[in-house]
Amino acid sequence: MQASQTQAALRVRNLRKTYKDVVAVDGLDLEILSGECFGLLGPNGAGKTTTIEICEGLTEADSGEVDVLGLRWSSDAPALRQKLGIQLQETQLAEKLTVFETLRLFRSFFHQGPGAEDAIRMVQLEEKRDARVGALSGGQKQRLALACALVGDPELLFLDEPTTGLDPQARRQLWDLIEEFKAAGRTILLTTHYMDEAEQLCGRVAIMDHGKTIAQGTPRELIASIGVEHVVEFSAGNTAVDLSGIRAMAGVRDVRTENGSVLLQVTELHKAVPGLLDELTRQGVPLTELRTHSATLEDVFVHLTGRHLRDE
Amino acid sequence: MSKRNFTDHALVQLTLMRMREFIREPEALFWSMIFPIALAAGLGIAFRNRPPEVLKIAAVTPRLAEALRQEKLLDVTQLPPELAEQFIRTGKVALVAEPAAEGSSNGGIVYRYDDTNPEGRQARMLADQAIQRASGRQDAVSGNDQIMREPGSRYIDFLIPGLIGMGIMGNSIWGPGFSIVDARRKKLLKRIVATPMPKHYYLLSFLVWRMILLPVDVGVPLGFGVLVFGIPLRGPFIALVATCVLATLAFSAGGLLIASRVRTIEAASGLMNLSMVPMWILSGVFFSSQRFPDLVQPAIKALPLTAVIDALRANMLQGSGFAQMAPQAAVLGAWLVVCFGLALRLFRWR
Numbered sequence: 001m002q003a004s005q006t007q008a009a010l011r012v013r014n015l016r017k018t019y020k021d022v023v024a025v026d027g028l029d030l031e032i033l034s035g036e037c038f039g040l041l042g043p044n045g046a047g048k049t050t051t052i053e054i055c056e057g058l059t060e061a062d063s064g065e066v067d068v069l070g071l072r073w074s075s076d077a078p079a080l081r082q083k084l085g086i087q088l089q090e091t092q093l094a095e096k097l098t099v100f101e102t103l104r105l106f107r108s109f110f111h112q113g114p115g116a117e118d119a120i121r122m123v124q125l126e127e128k129r130d131a132r133v134g135a136l137s138g139g140q141k142q143r144l145a146l147a148c149a150l151v152g153d154p155e156l157l158f159l160d161e162p163t164t165g166l167d168p169q170a171r172r173q174l175w176d177l178i179e180e181f182k183a184a185g186r187t188i189l190l191t192t193h194y195m196d197e198a199e200q201l202c203g204r205v206a207i208m209d210h211g212k213t214i215a216q217g218t219p220r221e222l223i224a225s226i227g228v229e230h231v232v233e234f235s236a237g238n239t240a241v242d243l244s245g246i247r248a249m250a251g252v253r254d255v256r257t258e259n260g261s262v263l264l265q266v267t268e269l270h271k272a273v274p275g276l277l278d279e280l281t282r283q284g285v286p287l288t289e290l291r292t293h294s295a296t297l298e299d300v301f302v303h304l305t306g307r308h309l310r311d312e
Numbered sequence: 313m314s315k316r317n318f319t320d321h322a323l324v325q326l327t328l329m330r331m332r333e334f335i336r337e338p339e340a341l342f343w344s345m346i347f348p349i350a351l352a353a354g355l356g357i358a359f360r361n362r363p364p365e366v367l368k369i370a371a372v373t374p375r376l377a378e379a380l381r382q383e384k385l386l387d388v389t390q391l392p393p394e395l396a397e398q399f400i401r402t403g404k405v406a407l408v409a410e411p412a413a414e415g416s417s418n419g420g421i422v423y424r425y426d427d428t429n430p431e432g433r434q435a436r437m438l439a440d441q442a443i444q445r446a447s448g449r450q451d452a453v454s455g456n457d458q459i460m461r462e463p464g465s466r467y468i469d470f471l472i473p474g475l476i477g478m479g480i481m482g483n484s485i486w487g488p489g490f491s492i493v494d495a496r497r498k499k500l501l502k503r504i505v506a507t508p509m510p511k512h513y514y515l516l517s518f519l520v521w522r523m524i525l526l527p528v529d530v531g532v533p534l535g536f537g538v539l540v541f542g543i544p545l546r547g548p549f550i551a552l553v554a555t556c557v558l559a560t561l562a563f564s565a566g567g568l569l570i571a572s573r574v575r576t577i578e579a580a581s582g583l584m585n586l587s588m589v590p591m592w593i594l595s596g597v598f599f600s601s602q603r604f605p606d607l608v609q610p611a612i613k614a615l616p617l618t619a620v621i622d623a624l625r626a627n628m629l630q631g632s633g634f635a636q637m638a639p640q641a642a643v644l645g646a647w648l649v650v651c652f653g654l655a656l657r658l659f660r661w662r
Contacts, residue, residue, distance in 0.1 A: 058506055058581070081508035088506065092498035094329060096336040101328070103658040109509040152508070 015064035026211035039202030084156030095134030110152035123186025326517035379446035471535035473624035484563030546631035565651035
């Protein structure tokens with residue numbers, strides 16, 4: 001994080017939006033600093049898309065304040081549109097146009113920015129320059145959508161679930177592109193329901209659930225906040241395990257079972273694992289599987305809500 | 313960065329998108345160009361003007377046959393009596409002329425024919441007239457024929473303006489309507505309004521593209537009619553062009569209105585058919601709208617397709633100019649203003 005740049009690119013205060021009987025956004029506060037990549041992380045239906053679309057000026061909030069680059073949608077919409085790069089969830093671009101034609105079209109809407117050829121280069125679609133949009137793979141379409149967001153040389157980039165539905169390789173490729181934009185100092189707000197994506201790309205993250213932010217900070221801070229550094233997962237086949245003995249071990253914060261496996265949240269891995277092995281030997285339980293991973297934002301979400309990000 | 317070409321303009325790029333989407337859709341080309349020609353050709357052939365029909369008759373003597381051949385509308389065959397009998401029984405001839413039986417006075421003639429058959433009765437009249445004249449009868453009053461068979465009063469002359477009007481309506485309503493609903497369904501509309509593009513450019517691009525296509529929309533059936541059937545263009549051509557432009561604007565506004573909120577292609581198709589089918593029937597594309605009762609005539613006259621077709625027929629067939637076409641222009645103008653006004657109010661970008 002650049003501590004020197006304290007100017008807020010986006011400031012949201014007490015935002016509310018209700019659709020008929022569903023409260024989509026329920027008193028949300030956000031502040032995104034210039035030059036940072038900020039992630040809205042949450043399960044489907046948490047209100048991420050509604051929030052980002054209000055910030056993009058596509059949806060009107062019921063109440064609350066939204067400052068974008070120091071401007072307001074109510075009074076400065078045309079100027080704001082010139083400064084923003086937007087990628088929506090699930091947009092299908094015109095299938096009969098080529099990649100180049102699509103980018104020329106989008107470029108024609110902006111006063112300034114890179115040309116269509118430059119935009120193609122930025123998202124590495126040179127080989128597909130003259131291919132019809134309808135003939136592109138999912139990852140290529142998503143990169144084209146990204147290029148459409150870049151042709152206005154935006155001061156602020158909104159990416160709504162940029163990698164949803166992509167295969168791992170295409171996701172990785174898109175991450176590399178976003179890393180490049182970050183390195184170039186662009187301000188980015190992205191939504192995702194992949195915790196690894198938020199951890200990988202975002203300097204700061206707000207975890208959303210039911211229209212509210214339930215935690216906000218750097219991924220490292222958030223993980224540290226639950227007081228758990230590692231997760232140990234083991235299974236013992238069909239043999240019953242006495243969990244109370246494990247719970248009593250030093251450095252174990254939480255123990256639960258899931259799909260026949262036992263999960264331990266621990267602070268010090270180097271002490272917990274030998275302790276666990278000793279305890280299982282004492283109980284005479286054979287170990288069929290043992291895994292450990294460092295705590296993730298997923299564990300933070302589980303800790304805060306008792307649910308998994310992808311449950312819903 | 314500041315140097316921008318004409319083609320960098322958003323309206324140009326949007327219109328290019330319309331053009332690309334059109335020419336890269338072979339079905340669209342077929343329905344808007346080939347189909348109207350095929351329809352006009354088919355109907356033109358079905359309702360073509362035949363030469364007056366020649367009636368086949370038989371005569372049993374050479375003298376009778378010769379006298380009857382003076383009449384051009386009779387195709388006379390000389391046959392022996394038995395064969396003539398057989399021919400009339402099987403309908404191969406409409407009438408048989410034979411000398412009266414021996415013993416009857418002044419060389420009388422017998423016409424054998426079926427008096428319930430119009431061809432038989434007509435053949436009887438023509439044959440008798442030919443025989444009488446050959447025998448020296450003088451007409452008491454001389455009559456001169458004036459044949460009315462000129463272009464402008466045939467079915468094809470009536471049909472082509474109807475097809476032009478129908479084509480303008482179909483293309484103007486389907487073209488914008490379909491594209492807009494499709495773009496809304498794919499969330500492309502929402503993506504486009506998330507850019508700084510001035511919103512009216514998007515709608516304007518449909519009108520610009522229709523104007524570019526208008527010479528083709530109208531030129532194809534009109535050129536076909538003029539070249540193949542020699543249909544007349546009696547009125548000022550500029551008035552015809554102006555009518556077509558106004559009609560395109562009015563129907564495109566209708567297309568925008570239909571597409572202003574609909575989210576699915578199915579719903580849009582339903583609304584488009586609902587608005588167009590009654591006009592196909594009522595507005596006199598294939599037959600005169602005058603055939604409907606007087607009570608509904610004012611309503612039929614107020615339909616935009618009736619206005620276009622009436623104006624085109626008046627211009628092409630009766631030589632009307634702007635002044636005579638003013639009522640139809642007023643109807644079209646009213647539809648344009650009302651539909652466009654409503655479309656702007658109701659239009660949803662998502």
